[in-house]
Amino acid sequence: SYVLTQPPSVSVAPGQTARISCGGDNIGSFSVHWYQQKPGQAPILVVFDDTDRPSGIPERFSGSNSWNTATLTISRVEAGDEADYYCQVRHDSIDYVVFGGGTKLTVL
Amino acid sequence: QITLKESGPTLVKPTQTLTLTCTFSGFSLSTSGMAVGWIRQPPGKALEWLSLIYWNDDKRYSPSLKSRLTITKDTSSSQVVLTMTNMDPVDTATYYCAHRRPYRDVFDIWGQGTMVTVSS
Numbered sequence: 001s002y003v004l005t006q007p008p009s010v011s012v013a014p015g016q017t018a019r020i021s022c023g024g025d026n027i028g029s030f031s032v033h034w035y036q037q038k039p040g041q042a043p044i045l046v047v048f049d050d051t052d053r054p055s056g057i058p059e060r061f062s063g064s065n066s067w068n069t070a071t072l073t074i075s076r077v078e079a080g081d082e083a084d085y086y087c088q089v090r091h092d093s094i095d096y097v098v099f100g101g102g103t104k105l106t107v108l
Numbered sequence: 109q110i111t112l113k114e115s116g117p118t119l120v121k122p123t124q125t126l127t128l129t130c131t132f133s134g135f136s137l138s139t140s141g142m143a144v145g146w147i148r149q150p151p152g153k154a155l156e157w158l159s160l161i162y163w164n165d166d167k168r169y170s171p172s173l174k175s176r177l178t179i180t181k182d183t184s185s186s187q188v189v190l191t192m193t194n195m196d197p198v199d200t201a202t203y204y205c206a207h208r209r210p211y212r213d214v215f216d217i218w219g220q221g222t223m224v225t226v227s228s
Binding site: 001031033035037042043044045048049054086088090096097098099100101102 | 145147154155156157160168170171172204209212213214215216218219220221
């Protein structure tokens with residue numbers, strides 16, 4: 001099976017930049033999508049196709065993807081960004097749709 | 109505006125079959141490129157993709173659960189139904205249905221989720 005590896009937790013002070021990684025074998029050849037999930041809520045899409053943002057998502061959220069690591073970057077972090085973040089790809093040959101294990105972002 | 113809502117039992121017994129319904133609005137599953145997926149999340153754990161059904165009735169399943177899952181659609185009723193056989197306590201989770209962005213395998217709109225507990 002295809003595995004996406006995320007750090008369990010990331011901590012950042014308000015106003016700083018948070019970077020959440022998503023590692024996978026040759027992940028740079030896939031489109032990576034990122035979801036934010038706050039406690040008790042359904043996930044929402046914050047970045048798709050590596051770098052695009054759905055309407056309504058602040059420009060502070062951005063993404064990149066190269067070689068074996070994709071990264072979600074949140075600039076000027078706010079308290080309201082505290083949530084779990086999941087990466088996701090489609091892998092035709094193996095598991096089709098795969099989610100990472102999730103990263104808990106803590107705003108100090 | 110696209111919305112989705114899951115419905116089904118909150119409690120099922122081990123070995124029983126779970127049937128969940130996703131009722132949606134704001135799009136038609138007969139339109140080219142459209143698809144609806146199911147994803148679940150055990151308490152305190154990560155998201156796990158289960159299944160997808162496309163506008164042309166093509167279907168995809170998680171390899172690890174394929175033998176237990178069946179997904180169908182009723183276009184006229186704007187519903188997608190997922191059945192999971194032989195339920196086990198490890199299947200206790202919140203089950204979400206989600207709209208797939210046309211021609212992209214990314215879920216852009218999610219339902220609120222429905223919690224299913226498997227217990228005797």
